[in-house]
Each structure stands twice: as C-alpha cells, then as structure tokens.
Amino acid sequence: MAVELMKGNVALAEAAIRAGVEAYFGYPITPQTELLEHMAKRMPELGRAFVQAESEVAAINMVYGAACAGARTMTSSSSPGISLMQEGFSYIAGSEVPAVIVDVMRGGPGLGNIQPSQADYFQVTRSAGHGDYHPIVLAPASVQEAIDLMGLAFDLADQYRHLVFVVADGLIGQMMEPAEMPPMQPLRQERPDWALTGAEGREVNTIASLELHAEGLEAVNLRLQAKLETIRAAEQRSTEILTEDANLIVVGYGTAGRIAQTAVLQARQQGLKVGLLRPISLWPFPEERLSELSDRVQAFLVVEMNAGQMVDDVRLASGGQVPVRFYGRMGGMVPVPEEILHEIVTVYEKLITSGV
Amino acid sequence: MATATMVEEQVVYQRPEALNDIPTHYCPGCTHGIAHRLIAEVLDELGVRERTIGVSPVGCAAFAYQYFNTDGAEAAHGRAPAMATGIKRVLPNRVVFTYQGDGDLAAIGTAEIIHAAMRGEKITTIFINNAIYGMTGGQMAPTTLAHQRTTSSPTGRDVALTGFPIRMSELLAQLPGAVYVVRRSLHNVKEIMKAKQAIRVAFEAQINGLGFAMVELLSTCPTGWKLTPPEAMEWLEQEMLPYYPLGDYKVADDVAPLLKKRR
Ligand SMILES: Cc1ncc(C[n+]2csc(CCOP(=O)(O)OP(=O)(O)O)c2C)c(N)n1
Numbered sequence: 001m002a003v004e005l006m007k008g009n010v011a012l013a014e015a016a017i018r019a020g021v022e023a024y025f026g027y028p029i030t031p032q033t034e035l036l037e038h039m040a041k042r043m044p045e046l047g048r049a050f051v052q053a054e055s056e057v058a059a060i061n062m063v064y065g066a067a068c069a070g071a072r073t074m075t076s077s078s079s080p081g082i083s084l085m086q087e088g089f090s091y092i093a094g095s096e097v098p099a100v101i102v103d104v105m106r107g108g109p110g111l112g113n114i115q116p117s118q119a120d121y122f123q124v125t126r127s128a129g130h131g132d133y134h135p136i137v138l139a140p141a142s143v144q145e146a147i148d149l150m151g152l153a154f155d156l157a158d159q160y161r162h163l164v165f166v167v168a169d170g171l172i173g174q175m176m177e178p179a180e181m182p183p184m185q186p187l188r189q190e191r192p193d194w195a196l197t198g199a200e201g202r203e204v205n206t207i208a209s210l211e212l213h214a215e216g217l218e219a220v221n222l223r224l225q226a227k228l229e230t231i232r233a234a235e236q237r238s239t240e241i242l243t244e245d246a247n248l249i250v251v252g253y254g255t256a257g258r259i260a261q262t263a264v265l266q267a268r269q270q271g272l273k274v275g276l277l278r279p280i281s282l283w284p285f286p287e288e289r290l291s292e293l294s295d296r297v298q299a300f301l302v303v304e305m306n307a308g309q310m311v312d313d314v315r316l317a318s319g320g321q322v323p324v325r326f327y328g329r330m331g332g333m334v335p336v337p338e339e340i341l342h343e344i345v346t347v348y349e350k351l352i353t354s355g356v
Numbered sequence: 357m358a359t360a361t362m363v364e365e366q367v368v369y370q371r372p373e374a375l376n377d378i379p380t381h382y383c384p385g386c387t388h389g390i391a392h393r394l395i396a397e398v399l400d401e402l403g404v405r406e407r408t409i410g411v412s413p414v415g416c417a418a419f420a421y422q423y424f425n426t427d428g429a430e431a432a433h434g435r436a437p438a439m440a441t442g443i444k445r446v447l448p449n450r451v452v453f454t455y456q457g458d459g460d461l462a463a464i465g466t467a468e469i470i471h472a473a474m475r476g477e478k479i480t481t482i483f484i485n486n487a488i489y490g491m492t493g494g495q496m497a498p499t500t501l502a503h504q505r506t507t508s509s510p511t512g513r514d515v516a517l518t519g520f521p522i523r524m525s526e527l528l529a530q531l532p533g534a535v536y537v538v539r540r541s542l543h544n545v546k547e548i549m550k551a552k553q554a555i556r557v558a559f560e561a562q563i564n565g566l567g568f569a570m571v572e573l574l575s576t577c578p579t580g581w582k583l584t585p586p587e588a589m590e591w592l593e594q595e596m597l598p599y600y601p602l603g604d605y606k607v608a609d610d611v612a613p614l615l616k617k618r619r
Contacts, residue, residue, distance in 0.1 A: 023446050049445040053438070054471035061435035061468070065442025068429050069409070073442070091432050196427040196443065198450050200406040206421045208412075208430030 003180045009034035009173045011143045015150035020185045022071040023049035025062035030114040031170035032104035035076045056081040060088025067097035068207045070195025076102035079120050090129030094209030098157035101165045104173040107332035115332020116170035121309035124165050125283040135163040137282040141258040143177040171255045238279045238286035246275030247352045252303040253279045260303045263340035272348050287317035294318035299351040304328045372396035374405045376425045385578040385585025387542040394552045408451040411436040415457035416490040434465020437472035440479045453480040458499040459489045462524050476533030476567040480558045486577040494580035498522045525572045529605035535567035537606040541574035543592045560614045
C-alpha cells in the first residue's frame with residue numbers, strides 16, 4: 001500500500017473497514033462526521049451494514065445487537081453523543097460482547113464547542129457507563145497511529161470480548177497527514193460459538209446483563225474483574241523519547257503528547273535533560289513503565305487539554321515518589337509548544353537539583 | 357363382561373418446542389404467559405425456532421429470553437427495536453422479534469420503535485399493552501386510561517396534567533415502513549385465537565421480507581390493577597376495548613395474501 005494524504009476521521013473509518021468491520025451504526029456529530037460519511041459510502045458498496053440511527057442511544061444499542069450476533073461492529077461519536085451512549089456501553093460490558101467505539105472528543109461541558117479537547121478522559125477511562133468496569137482505551141497521536149490502533153482495537157475487543165475505545169480529538173480527526181493503510185482483511189466467516197445466530201442443531205445461546213441474585217451478580221463481577229486484571233497486566237502501551245537520562249519527564253497523550261514532544265526537543269536544545277512518556281493505552285494506564293521511571297526521575301510534568309485528569313493516574317502510578325506538576329488548556333484551546341516549554345523550564349528550575 | 361374399546365391415545369395439546377419447560381414468574385391471571393405460548397406455537401408451526409432470535413424488554417417480561425427455547429438477548433429498557441435492528445442487519449435471513457411492554461415501547465423506547473418501523477426493519481414486534489407499569493409495581497404508563505388509578509396517579513389519571521393515553525398501533529400504522537400493524541386482545545378464547553393468527557401473519561411478513569410488523573395485545577395486570585384475575589378480564593373488556601379498538605390498522609398490499617392463506 002502506498003502512503004497517501006488522509007484525513008484522520010476518514011483514515012479511522014477506512015482502517016475499520018480494512019480490519020473487517022461488518023456493521024457500523026452512528027449519528028452525525030462534529031468533529032467526527034467524516035467517519036460516518038465515509039462509512040455511508042463504503043459499507044453498502046462492500047455489502048456490509050450501515051445504519052444512520054435516530055440517536056446515539058439507538059446507535060449503541062444497534063451495536064450491542066450486532067455484537068451479540070457475533071459481528072465485528074462499531075460506532076463513532078463525539079463527547080455529547082458519547083454521554084448518550086453510556087447506557088449501551090454498560091450493557092455491552094456487562095454481557096461481555098466485543099465492540100469498538102471511536103470518540104473524537106470536543107470541548108465541554110454541555111454542548112460546549114467543536115474544538116479539540118481531552119475533557120472526557122475520566123468519562124472513558126473510569127467506566128463509560130454505570131457499573132464497575134473499565135473499557136480498554138487507546139489514544140493515537142497521528143493519523144498513522146489512528147489507523148494502526150483501529151485494527152488493534154478490533155483484535156482486543158474480540159480477544160477479551162470487551163468494549164474498546166479509540167479516543168482522538170478534533171485535531172486528529174480533522175487533520176490531514178500522509179499515512180499508509182493496511183491491506184483489506186477478509187470478513188470473518190465463522191461466528192463465535194457464543195453468538196446469537198439461531199439455535200440450529202445446538203443448545204440455545206442467550207446474552208443478558210441481568211442477574212437478580214446478589215451472589216450470582218457478584219460472581220459475574222468477579223469474573224469481569226479477573227478479565228480486567230489480565231488486560232491490565234498484558235495491554236499497557238506507551239512510547240517515549242529521551243527518557244534514558246532525563247531528570248524531568250513530560251507525560252501527555254494524543255495531540256497534547258505530540259505537541260509536548262516538540263517542547264521536549266526544544267528543552268533539550270537548551271541543555272535541559274527532559275524526556276517524554278506518551279501513554280497509548282489510557283486504560284490500562286501504562287503504570288508499570290511510569291512507576292519504573294519514577295524511580296529515576298526527579299519530577300513529572302503532565303500536559304493535557306483539560307483541567308487535569310490523567311494527572312491523577314500519573315500520581316497514582318508514581319506513588320508519591322516524585323512531584324507531579326500539571327499544565328493544561330481547556331475549552332478547545334490547544335497549547336503551543338512554547339507555552340509547554342515555558343512550563344518545562346519553570347518546573348525544571350524549581351524542582352530539578354542536579355544534572356543540568 | 358363388557359369389552360372396552362381401546363382408542364389409541366392422541367396428543368391434542370402439548371407444550372410447544374419453542375417454549376421451555378420451566379415455571380414463569382408471572383402473577384396469576386396475567387396474560388404474558390398466554391402471549392408467550394402463542395408466539396411459541398407460531399414459531400413451531402412456521403418451523404423457524406432454530407432460526408429465531410428473540411429480544412426481551414425491561415419490564416415483567418425481562419426473563420422472556422429464558423422462557424423461549426430460542427436464541428435470545430435482553431435489551432436495555434425500550435431499546436429492543438434498536439438491538440433487533442443490529443441483529444437483523446448482520447443476520448438478514450434469521451427471524452428476529454422483540455417482545456415489549458407499554459412502558460418499554462410507548463414511553464422510554466418511543467424513538468426506537470418509531471424509527472425501526474420507519475426504516476421498515478424486517479422484524480416482528482409483540483407489544484403487550486396492559487395499561488400499566490407492571491414490573492415496578494403499578495405506576496402510570498403512557499397507555500394508562502383516563503381516570504385509571506395507579507401508584508403514580510393515585511387519584512386517577514388526570515388527562516389535563518398527564519395527557520391522553522397513547523394509541524401506538526394507530527400511530528405506527530402511519531409509517532410506510534410498517535406493513536402489518538394490528539391490535540388484538542387476550543381476554544377470551546375467541547380473541548386469543550385471533551391474536552395467534554395475527555402473530556403468525558406478523559412473522560410471515562418478516563419471513564417474506566416485507567417490512568416491519570407489530571401485533572399489539574391488550575393484556576391484563578391483575579396485580580397492578582388490584583383486581584382478581586376474572587375481574588381483570590372483565591375490566592379489560594369493559595374499559596380498555598372502547599379506547600383501544602381491536603382491528604387491523606395496517607395491512608400492506610403484499611401482506612394481504614398472507615391473511616387469506618388457510619390455517
Ligand atoms: C433506564 C431504566 N429506567 C427505568 C427502569 C425501571 N423499570 C423497570 S421495568 C419498568 C416498567 C416496565 O413497564 P412495561 O414496559 O409497561 O412492562 P410490564 O412490566 O408492565 O410488563 C421500569 C420503569 C429501568 N430498568 N431502566
């Protein structure tokens with residue numbers, strides 16, 4: 001496949017198609033609409049299912065149905081629509097069927113605006129719906145990474161029969177970058193043995209998130225938590241630069257991580273020993289790597305496009321060993337490298353005692 | 357000594373294969389059980405049990421997926437038509453039905469049922485109208501009759517404040533995607549037989565790929581209505597029938613031949 005100039009939302013859609021998505025259900029909302037529009041054109045062309053639902057509530061429940069039928073299925077939305085989908089997320093997690101959700105976050109609260117934001121980190125990583133669970137959450141920082149993570153999202157969803165989010169922001173969704181698509185995967189021919197397909201020649205299958213007895217529901221929860229523990233141990237992902245000799249490590253994901261990288265390089269030019277850790281899985285949070293790094297750095301600076309959400313996870317993972325500082329912009333404001341650099345220099349001067 | 361003539365035993369009535377041999381949790385005199393049996397008989401007669409996926413509601417019939425001997429799912433409150441859409445779109449040659457109460461279908465799930473019908477989803481909906489929220493203990497439903505007492509309309513439904521009961525069959529019949537929409541009742545044997553015919557047509561419409569089909573079944577809720585089972589049957593006949601006339605609200609041209617078929 002050749003490298004092409006592609007818009008993030010379109011790349012996400014096409015990557016899902018290449019990964020063998022059989023059914024897409026969605027509702028228009030900026031800044032993810034191009035994803036839905038690409039699906040509207042491509043899915044029928046390929047003989048696959050596309051439905052523009054009457055609401056995000058309906059869209060996610062259609063996803064739930066298609067997932068129960070054993071299909072690779074997905075939806076996409078942006079913050080206000082994700083709020084409406086929370087009911088469905090919870091049922092999907094509770095009945096352990098695989099589904100992929102793309103959330104191209106925008107500024108909130110309320111209707112907010114359509115500018116890039118990371119204000120929904122808590123919403124997606126903490127549970128995304130009622131009940132006691134975490135979805136798997138993946139956060140790309142470029143169009144190419146969005147493509148790569150889309151394929152991974154479907155594989156993880158199937159492997160763990162779980163809900164997987166790919167979270168981007170308006171910037172990644174709207175930006176055009178050169179990227180390469182993977183080849184088209186054939187559609188899965190066999191349905192999983194647990195799927196609802198009609199009980200032909202076998203015992204019936206049922207899928208529900210309902211369990212009236214407390215002992216029974218506790219057992220369901222214990223099984224779910226055991227699965228999440230497995231995921232927590234096996235699926236932590238992050239990338240880093242210049243952390244080897246760093247005294248200060250900047251932590252940022254997605255667009256914020258990418259901008260922070262420029263700031264880190266600028267800081268290096270000034271002779272400051274600064275590195276970058278960019279979490280790729282937001283849940284499970286790359287706590288192992290962060291914890292290792294906290295043994296040898298003197299401070300962390302967390303950069304987010306919100307009022308400080310992932311910073312909690314950084315503090316938890318670093319176990320209070322080193323100071324954790326925060327810098328963020330809100331409401332759709334995207335930080336420029338210079339303001340992050342300024343923050344790096346300030347923190348460095350205050351907290352870093354040697355090695356300059 | 358008289359000689360007894362031995363007549364070979366003939367089975368004239370038995371549990372349908374599509375219904376599991378387990379006790380239901382329905383109250384005495386509730387007609388959910390009758391509705392279940394009719395659906396199961398139709399699935400058996402059409403020979404589609406092994407191709408069928410049922411979607412249960414939130415409401416008294418939440419456990420319907422355990423009672424039907426078919427593949428089944430339990431939807432969120434009101435979302436059965438959306439879930440059924442998801443299933444049917446990826447398994448177009450399976451038979452998919454939703455089973456929903458009036459709170460489920462006519463309140464919280466109004467958007468989902470209207471749009472499933474609008475899209476002409478090839479699914480069958482069995483709609484249980486018992487004029488009350490049974491499961492949560494007898495609150496007012498959108499279908500609760502004017503002046504009817506419920507736990508959330510303790511002095512009787514005041515239409516000036518709460519509006520008039522909603523007639524879903526009449527409403528859905530307006531949509532071109534809905535090809536078969538009828539109202540039947542379960543309050544006596546004659547009506548039960550008619551209800552079964554309608555359920556059969558509603559499944560055949562789906563199997564023939566014609567569009568969305570719904571059978572509304574007027575049903576009793578003796579517990580919620582605070583009546584004995586016989587009183588409940590009478591109440592249904594006297595109070596519900598005048599407001600919810602039985603009849604065929606939509607029979608699309610290509611569904612009409614299904615009505616004529618000999619049973
Ligand atoms: C989102 C949500 N809201 C409310 C409830 C509580 N609830 C359970 S059943 C029910 C009413 C069901 O009534 P109906 O659909 O008329 O069915 P019936 O029980 O009468 O058969 C309600 C409100 C719920 N489970 N989920």
